[in-house]
Amino acid sequence: MSDLDFQFEICQNKINPECLAEKLRSDKSLGGIVVFEGRVRNQSEGKKVLKLEYEAYKALAIQEGVKILDEARAKHPEIKSLICVHAEGELEPGELAVFVGAASAHRDEAFLGCRYVIEAVKHRLPIWKKETFETGEAHWVNCSEHHGAACN
Amino acid sequence: MSDLDFQFEICQNKINPECLAEKLRSDKSLGGIVVFEGRVRNQSEGKKVLKLEYEAYKALAIQEGVKILDEARAKHPEIKSLICVHAEGELEPGELAVFVGAASAHRDEAFLGCRYVIEAVKHRLPIWKKETFETGEAHWVNCSEHHGAACN
């Protein structure tokens, strides 16, 4: 997107939440910042999780991600800065899978915008995760009978 | 509070949000982290803000803050970590006035708990702020005819 304060990315490296939060803090007219961090849980379905592998259909995911940010901005025009970064590749428990941050003059729109983006990201982005348990078992989340949800 | 993961503080030094976020991230069973940062805005009522001075009735504010965290925990039992730190003293635009962070297995309760705490903090904690504009004018927010709201 042309506006520097609106950023959607699929990231193959580690996501640095502090670096992203600093961007949200840079405009001193924005008093309310809300950040969501979705991290890989160390357990799912009562079993210990070894790792998650995220696979993205990148061209479509970026297009859809930008569309989600546009929608959030249209619904909550007070939001002046909105960042979403989703990880790709292999992640271990505790690692950051998705970052969503919103900044606006007041808190209400920052909360609503952040929530809108994460819900849409989870339901619409063409990204998949394969969950591997410590037992060696592995499955694609939401694609098999047992629905895993190792991450938030 | 006895539980280390539940923390309420009134802080006379600068609040370090990254340090607080690290505490929220320490339990790898918690996949959803929501953080609210309330920062001093550089404008209010269309005027440029020079500074805010926060004054707290500390004994009662801490007691009430702990009560707010307890309420949030009772309403959203999935939340395993909940931190609120409010600044005291003189702050400049851009500086952090209040941090609220919630961590839970899944995102919904983290969002709801974080929101519950910040709303209660703003309506119930005996903390006041005096807003000084660049013109030299100053007033206690919410106590005079012109209601300022320099912060989120």
Add this chain to the structure above:
Amino acid sequence: MWDNNYFSGNYMSAQAPTKQIKVRYFAILREERGLDLEEISTNCETLEQLYKELSNRYRFSLEASRLAVSQNDNFAAWTDPVKHGSTIVFIPPVAGG
């Protein structure tokens, strides 16, 4: 000094006994009063009466209806009795965050 039962019938129409209390002031009330803390003697029975007395004396800008009140670091009701030896705070409209 005085009888803890001064609210019972015998005292209802009599002047309440004099109590020694502390009043702490914050924010706009602190500025209007010009100090943080004072020790005073009062015959007021309720916290509401006490605020009205002090407000008349010091010309506070805020109506009691816009304030909350605490006694001994706990929120209190305006109709609560003023307790001898207690510390009372009148709480202006809050503005945290």
Add this chain to the structure above:
Amino acid sequence: MWDNNYFSGNYMSAQAPTKQIKVRYFAILREERGLDLEEISTNCETLEQLYKELSNRYRFSLEASRLAVSQNDNFAAWTDPVKHGSTIVFIPPVAGG
């Protein structure tokens, strides 16, 4: 090669012309197919027909009703025509975040 108007009356009951397309596979479909990308020739008219054909051939575990579909990096309807030269992706239930 073929007529862009093959959906008009003349072709309705005739075999649709053969189209060259690419199919990209992700996640569980990639594993079930055993590859990321293939170029194929097909006579299928709609994306739904194409998925059913491939699903029969490769025994995909997911019903079409659980998938979405894209053509040339845009979400598409199952009833959309298969376009010659396009790249098609069948999208398993997503699980971002």
